[in-house]
Amino acid sequence: MAVKGFLSALYEQPDMHRLAVAQERANAYAQARRVITMEPAAVIDAVKAANLKGLGGAGFPTGMKWSFVPPKGDKPHYLVVNADEGEPGTFKDRRILLGCPHALLEGIIICCHAIRSEKAYIYVRGEYIHEMKRLQGAIDEAYAAGLLGADHLGTGRRLDVVVHPGAGAYICGEETALIESLEGKKGQPRNKPPFPAIEGLFMCPTVVNNVETLSYLPFLFEMGPQAFNDLGANGTGGCHLVSLSGHIERPGVYEVPMGFPMMELINGLGGGVWKSRRLKAVIPGGLSAPILTADEAQQARLDFKTLRDMGSMAGSGAVMVIDDETPMINVLLNCSHFYHDESCGQCTPCRDGSWWLYKICLRIARGEGRVRDLDEIVRICNNIEGNTICAFGEATAWPIRSYVRKFRGELEAFIQSGQRASEADWYHDDLAAPPLVQIAGVAGTMGAHV
Amino acid sequence: MSGPDGHRGAANLVPVERESGAPVVLPAETLAWIEQRRAMYEDPRAAILPVLHRVQDELGWISLEAEEAVAQAMRMPLAKVHEVVTFYTLFKTQPQGRIRVDICQTMSCMLRGARELFAHMRDRYGVHPGETTADGRLTLHAVECLCNCECAPMAQIADTYHGPLTPAKLDELIAQAQPGETVSAAVTGTCAAAIAEKR
Ligand SMILES: Cc1cc2nc3c(=O)[nH]c(=O)nc-3n(C[C@H](O)[C@H](O)[C@H](O)COP(=O)(O)O)c2cc1C
Ligand code: SF4
Ligand code: FES
Numbered sequence: 001m002a003v004k005g006f007l008s009a010l011y012e013q014p015d016m017h018r019l020a021v022a023q024e025r026a027n028a029y030a031q032a033r034r035v036i037t038m039e040p041a042a043v044i045d046a047v048k049a050a051n052l053k054g055l056g057g058a059g060f061p062t063g064m065k066w067s068f069v070p071p072k073g074d075k076p077h078y079l080v081v082n083a084d085e086g087e088p089g090t091f092k093d094r095r096i097l098l099g100c101p102h103a104l105l106e107g108i109i110i111c112c113h114a115i116r117s118e119k120a121y122i123y124v125r126g127e128y129i130h131e132m133k134r135l136q137g138a139i140d141e142a143y144a145a146g147l148l149g150a151d152h153l154g155t156g157r158r159l160d161v162v163v164h165p166g167a168g169a170y171i172c173g174e175e176t177a178l179i180e181s182l183e184g185k186k187g188q189p190r191n192k193p194p195f196p197a198i199e200g201l202f203m204c205p206t207v208v209n210n211v212e213t214l215s216y217l218p219f220l221f222e223m224g225p226q227a228f229n230d231l232g233a234n235g236t237g238g239c240h241l242v243s244l245s246g247h248i249e250r251p252g253v254y255e256v257p258m259g260f261p262m263m264e265l266i267n268g269l270g271g272g273v274w275k276s277r278r279l280k281a282v283i284p285g286g287l288s289a290p291i292l293t294a295d296e297a298q299q300a301r302l303d304f305k306t307l308r309d310m311g312s313m314a315g316s317g318a319v320m321v322i323d324d325e326t327p328m329i330n331v332l333l334n335c336s337h338f339y340h341d342e343s344c345g346q347c348t349p350c351r352d353g354s355w356w357l358y359k360i361c362l363r364i365a366r367g368e369g370r371v372r373d374l375d376e377i378v379r380i381c382n383n384i385e386g387n388t389i390c391a392f393g394e395a396t397a398w399p400i401r402s403y404v405r406k407f408r409g410e411l412e413a414f415i416q417s418g419q420r421a422s423e424a425d426w427y428h429d430d431l432a433a434p435p436l437v438q439i440a441g442v443a444g445t446m447g448a449h450v
Numbered sequence: 451m452s453g454p455d456g457h458r459g460a461a462n463l464v465p466v467e468r469e470s471g472a473p474v475v476l477p478a479e480t481l482a483w484i485e486q487r488r489a490m491y492e493d494p495r496a497a498i499l500p501v502l503h504r505v506q507d508e509l510g511w512i513s514l515e516a517e518e519a520v521a522q523a524m525r526m527p528l529a530k531v532h533e534v535v536t537f538y539t540l541f542k543t544q545p546q547g548r549i550r551v552d553i554c555q556t557m558s559c560m561l562r563g564a565r566e567l568f569a570h571m572r573d574r575y576g577v578h579p580g581e582t583t584a585d586g587r588l589t590l591h592a593v594e595c596l597c598n599c600e601c602a603p604m605a606q607i608a609d610t611y612h613g614p615l616t617p618a619k620l621d622e623l624i625a626q627a628q629p630g631e632t633v634s635a636a637v638t639g640t641c642a643a644a645i646a647e648k649r
Contacts, residue, residue: 076492088556088595126503126540127552127596129609132636162490163637167499167538170594184498185530186537202492245558245599252600287557287595320558320599334560338594426555426565 006219007212007241008255011099017134019141022102029102029147031221032109036155043114047217050225051237056082056173056210057286057316058391059236059304068197069115069205078206079112079120080182080196081214083135084166084173086125087286088338089318092241092253093211097124097131100215101138105161107214109147110221112159115207119160122211123178126167136163170342174390175208176200177344188344189390212241233259234305240317242302246283247274247323262292262300266321277323281406285315287335288395290402294324312402328407329365329414330423332400336361339396347388353380354396361400364414365421371412374404468543470513476523480504483638484523495526498534502541504634511542539593540633547582547589549627552606555592558599562614567603568592570617575624588624 005012015021022028035043048063069077081104085093096104108120124132139161142148152159164182171177172187179201181187200206216238220228229237239257242265244250249271256265262282266272273279279294284302290312292300300310307314322331340358345351357380360373381397388394404411414421476484484501488494498520505520506512512520512535521528535541553559553567568579571590575583579592596611598604604613607623609630615623 085597086595087597089558089599090595091597091599094597125597126499126538126633127593127606129631129633129636132633133631136637164496165500165503165633165637166540167503168540168593169538181499182496183493184495184526184534186533243599245602246561251558251602283557318599320561322561326561330560331557334555334557338556341594423560423565426560426568 005255006239007096007100007103007215008253010103011095013099016100017098017102017138019102019138019145022100026100026102028218029106029109029153031218032106032113032147033153035110035221036113036153038113040114040116043110046225047114047220050220050228051232051235052213052216052220052228053236053304054210055212055216055240055317057087057288059314062209062213065197065209066111066115066207068195069207070198072116075204076119076202077115077117078201078204079108079115079117080175080179080201080206080208081108081120081122081211082173082175082178082208083122083124083128083131083211084178085128085211086170086173087288087316087318089243089245089283089286089320090316091243091245092317094128094131095241095253096211096215097128097135101135102142103215103218104135104211105138105142105147107217108161109153109159110217111207111209111214115205117207118158119162121162121164121182121201123164123166123172123182125172126165132163132165139163169344170338171344171390171392174392177390178208179206186344188346189392191389231257232303233257234301234303236303236305240302243316243318244270244321245318246321247277247326248272248321249274256302258303259306260302262297262302262319265302265319266297270321273321273323275323277325279321280324280326281322281331283318283320283322283399285313286318287320287338288399289313289315290398291322291331291406293406313398327414327421328403328410329361329421332403332411333358333361333365333421333423335399335403339392339400343392343396347393349384349387350393350396353384353393356380357396357400362424364411365424367418367420367424369415371415373415374408374411377401377404468514470515470545472515474509474513474515474519476505476519477508480508481523483634488524495524498524498526498531499538500634500637502531502535503632503637506541507632507634510548511545513543542589545582547587548629549588549608549624550591550606551588551624551627552591552593552596553579554594554596554598554602554604556595556599558595559603562602564603566617567605567615567620570620574617574621588627 010016044063044066052062054060150158166172169187172181174189176190177187196206232238236258242254254269282292282297304314336358340354343350343354381401384393385397487497517531521531577590582589598611601613607627
């Protein structure tokens with residue numbers, strides 16, 4: 001069963017984006033008022049004890065991240081809120097931005113107190129026009145009520161919150177690319193170290209947190225760290241919002257505790273695979289996550305540890321369901337196209353590798369592939385992994401390699417049949433390209449065409 | 451995809467016609483907006499994305515002349531403005547139709563029939579991704595996951611997300627579509643005034 005609902009209980013109520021309603025029905029900002037009287041170190045300890053982990057994708061312990069911020073010197077500290085929601089399959093942050101933005105703003109006040117920041121930037125993906133408007137409306141109300149701005153909540157300090165629009169680039173969800181983008185540059189990730197906690201936005205100590213992570217903070221403080229931790233399982237406290245999509249009867253966002261069984265999500269909450277078909281595979285944590293076969297899915301639970309132990313990841317909590325009538329080549333082609341399209345281009349293994357992967361997958365999809373192309377795909381993935389500036393490299397290599405490894409028999413049979421995949425003609429732009437054999441012949445020479 | 455080869459990282463290797471033919475002069479109101487936006491950041495250059503959104507909202511696309519006007523208003527080298535414009539897919543370097551139709555091509559939408567929508571756009575309106583209809587009414591783009599996969603297959607038409615779509619539903623929405631809210635209108639708020647007051 002799903003939990004009684006924390007964030008979902010808010011965003012499912014009408015008008016919860018309005019300050020008066022949020023204060024009256026959900027006691028909004030009550031925890032922020034309390035937390036700002038605590039020592040910042042005590043706030044961080046509470047978040048650590050609660051075992052809150054980052055829900056943006058990496059699952060990094062939130063309290064620990066905050067504790068990396070150095071003692072306050074002459075540089076300002078910043079909070080950057082990652083609302084660039086872009087991982088394919090994920091659509092939970094927009095629920096919060098639209099439905100309960102005051103939970104986020106309250107979380108921002110709590111975090112800024114803990115890291116001694118007087119300014120937060122919320123980087124929202126540029127397509128989220130209504131979301132930005134809703135959020136800006138909530139911020140305006142919070143300023144008017146003295147929750148933000150000069151002497152916010154009577155603290156004698158200021159706290160400014162600025163909504164910043166992105167402009168269409170998946171890579172800007174990566175925290176250092178997001179910082180570069182926010183600074184007014186191309187969104188290309190930085191080499192680490194230094195990590196943002198030491199040198200982030202405008203070269204100042206910066207914490208980057210996801211919308212959902214911050215929005216759970218009021219609940220964490222309301223119930224107390226121990227109770228929050230006890231809600232979860234396997235080393236992560238609390239619950240999370242799972243985005244369920246693909247071949248499922250009832251797609252949507254479901255709030256479940258950490259460790260929730262995958263099949264209960266799919267067959268219970270999600271109403272089962274659509275059209276009474278059978279399950280073929282599940283992508284458990286956004287497109288970047290290695291795929292699980294239907295058998296593996298039986299054992300899977302939705303938490304960082306269980307999925308990592310299974311060789312996949314919980315990522316952004318996006319579960320994509322694939323039915324048994326879906327040819328794996330369609331999945332492979334679509335995924336490789338995405339990463340080729342979105343690579344920021346600064347590392348050769350990722351820029352060229354994602355291009356080769358896509359070209360090879362397209363060649364296979366057009367019925368021009370050879371069985372050894374599958375080995376070539378794995379080889380390219382192996383060479384991307386670990387050799388790039390940011391985790392986009394792994395996000396490309398892991399899923400694609402997992403499709404080939406787990407569905408090799410089907411893909412081989414497809415290649416041998418010489419068939420053309422139903423999805424192959426969808427890539428209109430690429431149909432005009434020269435015959436693929438010419439450009440994809442020898443991997444080593446393909447870079448010249450990039 | 452930014453460059454003609456579809457790679458953000460690679461520059462436009464082929465020079466593309468991007469001149470609108472006339473110099474762009476930004477209205478005083480826009481220049482004032484830009485100044486206000488610049489004041490919201492510790493480094494004013496950080497305002498470039500919202501500023502480009504505003505200029506594009508006003509002009510419909512970012513011509514080379516528009517880049518020059520932005521460079522001047524932002525006190526930034528033209529090359530830096532150009533670098534930003536060409537990196538991000540939401541900035542359009544060619545004239546656009548009045549209505550944007552962005553159909554999602556990523557996994558969940560593919561699984562639930564996005565291809566049919568693209569085929570319909572081709573057959574009914576004669577446009578492939580990146581093309582504008584002859585009457586200049588709409589431009590179709592194939593975009594990556596808009597993070598509304600629960601409504602797959604989906605599209606953003608003008609400013610609004612719609613789905614699940616069928617070809618018939620798509621026709622209906624396109625027939626009703628009006629240019630919508632803009633990004634720059636969505637991100638102007640009281641904090642700008644609060645910050646200006648502080649300075
Ligand atoms: C390629 C890539 C894309 C990412 N996209 C997002 C995103 O859209 N939203 C997000 O919150 N985090 C995203 N992340 C994770 C961020 O880098 C970062 O870990 C996160 O925002 C930290 O917040 P959290 O600790 O609260 O999760 C992405 C990471 C990578 C490598
Ligand atoms: S791994 Fe890819 S996305 Fe990340 S910095 Fe390198 S080229 Fe850019
Ligand atoms: S895959 Fe289309 S909106 Fe996410």
